[in-house]
Amino acid sequence: xxxxxxxxxxxxxxxxxxxxxxxxxxxxxxxxxxxxxxxxxxxxxxxxxxxxxxxxxxxxxxxxxxxxxxxxxxxxxxxxxxxxxxxxxxxxxxxxxxxxxxxxxxxxxxxxxx
Amino acid sequence: xxxxxxxxxxxxxxxxxxxxxxxxxxxxxxxxxxxxxxxxxxxxxxxxxxxxxxxxxxxxxxxxxxxxxxxxxxxxxxxxxxxxxxxxxxxxxxxxxxxxxxxxxxxxxxxxxx
Numbered sequence: 001x002x003x004x005x006x007x008x009x010x011x012x013x014x015x016x017x018x019x020x021x022x023x024x025x026x027x028x029x030x031x032x033x034x035x036x037x038x039x040x041x042x043x044x045x046x047x048x049x050x051x052x053x054x055x056x057x058x059x060x061x062x063x064x065x066x067x068x069x070x071x072x073x074x075x076x077x078x079x080x081x082x083x084x085x086x087x088x089x090x091x092x093x094x095x096x097x098x099x100x101x102x103x104x105x106x107x108x109x110x111x112x113x114x
Numbered sequence: 115x116x117x118x119x120x121x122x123x124x125x126x127x128x129x130x131x132x133x134x135x136x137x138x139x140x141x142x143x144x145x146x147x148x149x150x151x152x153x154x155x156x157x158x159x160x161x162x163x164x165x166x167x168x169x170x171x172x173x174x175x176x177x178x179x180x181x182x183x184x185x186x187x188x189x190x191x192x193x194x195x196x197x198x199x200x201x202x203x204x205x206x207x208x209x210x211x212x213x214x215x216x217x218x219x220x221x222x223x224x225x226x227x228x
Contacts, residue, residue: 040123040220042218042219042220043158043221092216101146
């Protein structure tokens with residue numbers, strides 16, 4: 001199994017440009033989420049979804065949109081990139097009813113906004 | 115809202131030294147606790163987790179952690195570190211409720227000198 005797959009791994013944008021970070025998982029996990037990782041701040045939750053058609057905001061949702069049309073995919077959209085969105089982004093998933101709650105992470109997408 | 119504190123931002127040790135990384139959380143209810151590790155250039159991987167039962171949990175690569183409920187702590191330990199343990203370590207708390215969010219601390223960078 002591929003697990004959680006993120007694309008692209010690296011991206012450079014100019015301020016104001018838009019882009020979509022892709023996330024796909026093949027483990028039939030209901031729950032999917034996006035985190036951003038910044039030095040000294042750990043991982044902060046951006047958006048999450050507990051199933052197809054259901055999304056909700058996390059700790060730092062401003063400037064990001066998500067949708068969940070299928071169980072497998074959970075793309076993260078930046079509509080108008082800003083330098084403050086320079087970060088490493090991680091997608092993670094788990095079974096919604098999992099008693100262990102273990103999150104499985106993708107390899108990350110490093111985004112630089114100039 | 116729950117929060118997680120990791121007070122050690124950067125720890126430098128020599129090989130064979132003992133390790134203890136602190137993690138404190140603020141949440142009054144039932145908690146599920148995690149330690150994740152991120153090796154250089156890689157994604158986060160689960161090191162160990164606590165859900166119930168024995169408060170001393172053992173994880174991979176000789177790591178262990180002790181849940182002390184009265185101190186709201188879940189410190190990570192290893193008796194003798196190796197150069198290959200150089201990584202960033204994140205403590206996480208899984209919330210209760212329908213969405214069960216995983217909140218991370220700010221991380222501790224461990225550097226082990228050969």
